[in-house]
Each structure stands twice: as structure tokens, then as C-alpha cells.
Amino acid sequence: MREVSLEIPAGEVTALLGPNGAGKSTLVLAVGGVLKPLSGSVRLDGTVLSGRRPEKIRGLGLAIVPEGRRLLPELTVEDNLKIATYTLPRGDAARARERALEMFPELEKRLGQNGRSLSGGEQQMVVLAQALVTSPRYVVIDELSLGLAPVVLNRLLPTIRSLAQDGIGVLLIEQFATVALALANRAHIMEGGTIRYSGTAEELRQKPDLLSAAYLLRGSTAEDGAGLPAGLQTPAP
Numbered sequence: 001m002r003e004v005s006l007e008i009p010a011g012e013v014t015a016l017l018g019p020n021g022a023g024k025s026t027l028v029l030a031v032g033g034v035l036k037p038l039s040g041s042v043r044l045d046g047t048v049l050s051g052r053r054p055e056k057i058r059g060l061g062l063a064i065v066p067e068g069r070r071l072l073p074e075l076t077v078e079d080n081l082k083i084a085t086y087t088l089p090r091g092d093a094a095r096a097r098e099r100a101l102e103m104f105p106e107l108e109k110r111l112g113q114n115g116r117s118l119s120g121g122e123q124q125m126v127v128l129a130q131a132l133v134t135s136p137r138y139v140v141i142d143e144l145s146l147g148l149a150p151v152v153l154n155r156l157l158p159t160i161r162s163l164a165q166d167g168i169g170v171l172l173i174e175q176f177a178t179v180a181l182a183l184a185n186r187a188h189i190m191e192g193g194t195i196r197y198s199g200t201a202e203e204l205r206q207k208p209d210l211l212s213a214a215y216l217l218r219g220s221t222a223e224d225g226a227g228l229p230a231g232l233q234t235p236a237p
Contacts, residue, residue, distance in 0.1 A: 004040075004195055006188060008138055008169040013160065015180035015201060016173045017211065018190035024173045025067055027190070028142045031171075032064040033057045044138065059087065063136035067143040067173075071126050073116035077107055080115060084130035100129035103159060121152030128159070138169040145176055157183065181205050 004027060008014050016024055029035040031042050033054040042049040049057050054064070071080050081100055085093035101108050104125040110118060115126060124144070131139060141160070145153045161183055163170050174180035181187060184201035189211065197210055204211050 004190070004193070006171070006195070008171050009186070010137065010169040011164055011167045012185040013164045013170045013172055013183045015184035015187040016171060016190060017177045017180060017187060022190040023193035024190055025142055028064060028066065028140055028173065031062070031140055058134065061137035063131035063134065063139045065127055065131045065139065065141040067146060071115045071123055071130065074114055076112055076114050077118070077126055078111040080126055080130060081133065084133050088134065096133035096135070100133050103132065104129055120147050121149070121155070124148060124156065128156070136168065138171070139163060140171045140173070142173045143175055144172065145174060145179060153179070177211055
């Protein structure tokens with residue numbers, strides 16, 4: 001990546017779009033402390049995050065939901081939630097667990113099941129719950145829809161919008177551009193490790209040729225990343 005500059009406002013959803021190999025997931029790893037930038041910095045409300053360990057970054061108020069639903073598959077849902085709250089005082093951890101189950105009541109009946117036995121949608125709910133139980137100020141979500149059926153994605157999309165309505169800043173990296181743009185206030189397009197467009201989501205919704213051009217730079221079609229899976233309903237902006 002080079003010359004990448006992004007600002008994630010609190011209380012808004014910001015979309016990061018681009019073809020496979022554009023550098024989006026590398027950016028997530030750098031923001032989350034897994035990779036160290038060679039230059040530049042990552043800041044959270046003025047606090048420099050660059051060089052800090054992932055758990056320290058999480059403690060400062062930035063939660064990462066990585067691509068691929070990386071929960072602990074051999075542990076139960078209950079234990080996955082406990083691990084996410086282990087740094088909290090007991091009372092706060094209990095309240096955080098309650099909030100997670102209020103957000104995803106489907107998990108209530110799955111608390112004793114191990115992660116491996118859950119459906120893809122349920123696994124995504126666990127990973128989202130793990131990120132949100134510590135009440136972060138900012139959340140980065142990498143490929144929310146990956147491998148999910150449209151009915152499951154329709155269930156999760158309102159949750160993402162509600163985060164922004166609660167004042168949380170959300171960076172949504174999404175393969176289906178139409179989904180991301182229906183949720184987002186602002187949008188960026190990345191190609192070749194560089195930001196090629198920064199502006200409003202509304203502009204991209206009104207000028208799809210801008211998005212198509214970014215995908216065509218990689219020799220693909222805009223539909224490869226910008227289309228909608230059959231049966232998906234995008235929430236009204």
C-alpha cells in the first residue's frame with residue numbers, strides 16, 4: 001500500500017471498495033496492529049496506534065472483524081464470548097454478554113455448542129458479538145457477506161446500521177458494492193494499494209461508472225464485486 005489516507009467519522013458507515021488484491025485486507029491488518037506500516041501512522045482520536053499490539057488497540061476502542069469468521073471453533077459460543085470479555089471486570093463482562101445476546105438472540109440457544117457446529121451466519125454473529133462486547137468506538141468489518149446466504153446477510157445489515165446510529169464509526173469492506181453503498185455515508189475505492197476515489201456514497205450510487213472503472217482496472221467487470229446476490233435486499237439509506 002502507498003499514499004493511503006482514510007478518515008472514519010464517528011456515527012457513520014464508511015465503505016472501502018475495490019477488486020480482489022487491491023490491498024483492502026492488508027489495510028485491515030495494518031490498522032489492527034497485525035502488520036506494522038513502513039511509514040505513516042494509524043490514529044484513533046489523536047492516539048497513535050502504529051506499533052501497538054492488537055490487544056492494546058482493542059482496549060483503546062478499535063475492534064476488528066477479520067475476513068473469514070475467525071472464532072475459536074473448538075470452544076463453545078459461551079466460551080468465545082467469555083474470551084472476548086476477559087479483560088473486563090466481572091459485572092461489566094456479564095452486562096456485555098447480555099448486550100451480545102440482545103443483539104443476536106439467535107445465539108441464546110447455541111451457547112453450549114462449539115463454534116465448528118454453527119452455521120456460517122451464526123459464526124458471523126459470534127465474531128461480530130466478540131468485537132462489540134467491549135463497546136468499541138470504532139469497528140472495522142472485513143467482508144461481512146463472504147459465504148453467507150442472502151437471508152442471513154439481510155438479517156445482519158440492520159445491525160451494522162444500528163452501530164452507526166449509536167455513534168460508532170464503522171469501516172465496512174464489502175465485496176458487494178451495492179450492499180456497502182446502501183449503508184454507507186462515505187466511500188473509498190482502492191486499487192493497486194492506492195486510494196483511487198474518495199467521496200460520498202451517494203455520488204457512487206448516482207455514478208456507477210466510477211465504480212466500474214475501478215474494477216475494470218483489474219480486468220474484471222463491475223458485476224464481479226458490485227452486483228447483488230439474488231434475494232438480497234439493501235436497506236434504505
